[in-house]
Amino acid sequence: MASTFDTVANIIAETCDIPREQITPESHAIDDLGIDSLDFLDIAFAIDKAFGIKLPLEQWTAEVNEGKATTEQYFVLKNLAERIDGLVAAKGA
């Protein structure tokens, strides 16, 4: 079974036409991969569908804008995968 990171990386590669080998757990979706907010909506949709969750993008964006969090916490892919795992676990709890 594919890891959460692999699933997310495959989604990004397919959605944004980025070579899969360029996408690593350390990649920052915005700063390293150049994904903009519109493309990220497509990614969020695919992630929501793949994992049966709802990524709280609005909450994350608000936290970043208010200085309560950094973009690295949500958009470095290993961290994003960890957040997804948390949402999946919370759904099953």
Next chain:
Amino acid sequence: MRLEYFELVDKIEELNLAEGRILVRGNVPAASPVFEGHFPGHPLVPGVLFVEFMAQASGWLLLGRLNFERMAFLASVKEAKMRNFVQPDTPLLAEAKIEHEGSGYGITNCKVMKQDGTPVADATITLRIMPFPSSEFSDAMRARARKVGFTIPA
């Protein structure tokens, strides 16, 4: 429809917020400056207006789901197909169904058809959901909603 004002939805015919479905009507006028250029001597409704019609139907649906507390803006259009020509003075219907409601965005599957069911256009539409930038805008959308037959909760 007032094509030159981009007011394409005349009336909400059916709305089921729980199921996430809306059916709206828009009557293509017999005359409009749009037809002077599109096309000279052969007036046809531009395909981009079908896209806008579907986006507006989707927008009303999402606004209803959001209780008019935030606004929905067109973000992307996928798989848009224009299946038949539409001449002036033609009643049209647009249907939108929620495919997915995410955090800060919504995705709808839409189609435009003539009254007899002839398919005109279809697309998958993504709308970004954002706060109203001003109370005047929010008030104007509520006023417009009442005109098209939306019952807005207090």
